[in-house]
Amino acid sequence: MENPENLSPEELAVKKDEMLKFYQESMPYLEAQLDYEKMLSQIDEMRFKRTQIQMQYAMMMAPPEEEENSEMPPNVPHTQEKKRKLKTDA
Numbered sequence: 001m002e003n004p005e006n007l008s009p010e011e012l013a014v015k016k017d018e019m020l021k022f023y024q025e026s027m028p029y030l031e032a033q034l035d036y037e038k039m040l041s042q043i044d045e046m047r048f049k050r051t052q053i054q055m056q057y058a059m060m061m062a063p064p065e066e067e068e069n070s071e072m073p074p075n076v077p078h079t080q081e082k083k084r085k086l087k088t089d090a
Helices: 009-061
Strands: none
């Protein structure tokens, strides 16, 4: 590619016109790509919403979880364990 500093004003004007023509000719393709990307985005959004609804429905229809010991949550150490006492001779 030629350095723009080495171009005469006429050559620079021609290059600018060529660039403008290129961009103008590319616009229909870019607009089509924009429409395509928008449509893909909308499809992904709908899939996400549908998946969320399905997950909420599954959670709603699932039976409640039963716990073994309803007094204390699982994985919590018992704080009131019975301590062993020493035998005393009376």
